[in-house]
Amino acid sequence: SAVISQKPSRDICQRGTSLTIQCQVDSQVTMMFWYRQQPGQSLTLIATANQGSEATYESGFVIDKFPISRPNLTFSTLTVSNMSPEDSSIYLCSVEGGAGANRKGTDTQYFGPGTRLTVL
Amino acid sequence: AQSVTQPDIHITVSEGASLELRCNYSYGATPYxxxxxxxxxxxxxxxxxxFSGDTLVQGIKGFEAEFKRSQSSFNLRKPSVHWSDAAEYxxxxxxxxxxxxxxxxxxxxxxxxxx
Structure with a gap:
């Protein structure tokens, strides 16, 4: 399994500002995913980030609000732009892994510890 | 598209008791x-x-789950829970x-x- 770290682990931000969350993996991976977990809720996929191509966003999420970078096979960033209190959530990155993983987003995923964001 | 339902929002059990958490899925083909x-x-x-094969799957921390295609279920079980099992599943x-x-x-x- 992959070891994933995220920075920052938590932050408190003011309305209207932006925060960039970093995700670092200890091995090269093709697919990285960004999820949002709102308070008391399950995980919602924001986007899939493949190295060398633009991220693919899920319905309800747009690039202007959640720009994603994927400069190499071990790193990705998610920016939460022009934040409002409704953006207060835990943001998690994950990677698809395991021997024989089917590399299409529906195989075992390994998660980072999450970034807890509070917007005032 | 697939979907999944966990009918129980909260479950409380005593330490040492057995546990079963329910999960039902909807998908037209073989799911992961x-x-x-x-x-x-x-x-x-x-x-x-x-993914496939034996429908009774063993996991870490003493957990197991059984895939029942006829019931579209994948319930999680543990014979004896420990205080450290308190978490969200x-x-x-x-x-x-x-x-x-x-x-x-x-x-x-x-x-x-x-x-």
């Missing part, structure tokens, strides 16, 4: 099924997964078909352990 656990302030950790379903390309998570079941 997962159970993840999230301890307070932590990310998600994979407990076990089912998520069932998830992925698709074996190329048409559906993401994992869907259930809303989670929060497990409380009584001393």
């Amino acid at each position: 099924l997962f159970w993840y656990v999230q301890s307070p302030g932590q990310g998600l950790q994979l407990l076990l997964k089912y 998520f069932c998830a379903v992925g698709a074996a078909s190329n048409r559906d390309d993401k994992i869907i998570f259930g809303k989670g079941t929060r497990l409380h352990i009584l001393p």
Whole structure:
């Protein structure tokens, strides 16, 4: 399994500002995913980030609000732009892994510890 | 597209008692099924997964789950819970078909352990 770290682990931000969350993996991976977990809720996929191509966003999420970078096979960033209190959530990155993983987003995923964001 | 339901939002059991967390899925073909656990302030950790083969799957921390196609279920069990098992548990379903390309998570079941 992959070891994933995220920075920052938590932050408190003011309305209207932006925060960039970093995700670092200890091995090269093709697919990285960004999820949002709102308070008391399950995980919602924001986007899939493949190295060398633009991220693919899920319905309800747009690039202007959640720009994603994927400069190499071990790193990705998610920016939460022009934040409002409704953006207060835990943001998690994950990677698809395991021997024989089917590399299409529906195989075992390994998660980072999450970034807890509070917007005032 | 696939979907997953966890009927119980909260479950409370006494330490040492047995546990079963329910999960029902909807998918037209063979699913990939997962159970993840999230301890307070932590990310998600994979407990076990089912892709094919033996329908009784063993996982970490003494957990097991049984895939029952006829009931569209993948319930998680543990014969004797420990206080450290208190956490949020998520069932998830992925698709074996190329048409559906993401994992869907259930809303989670929060497990409380009584001393």
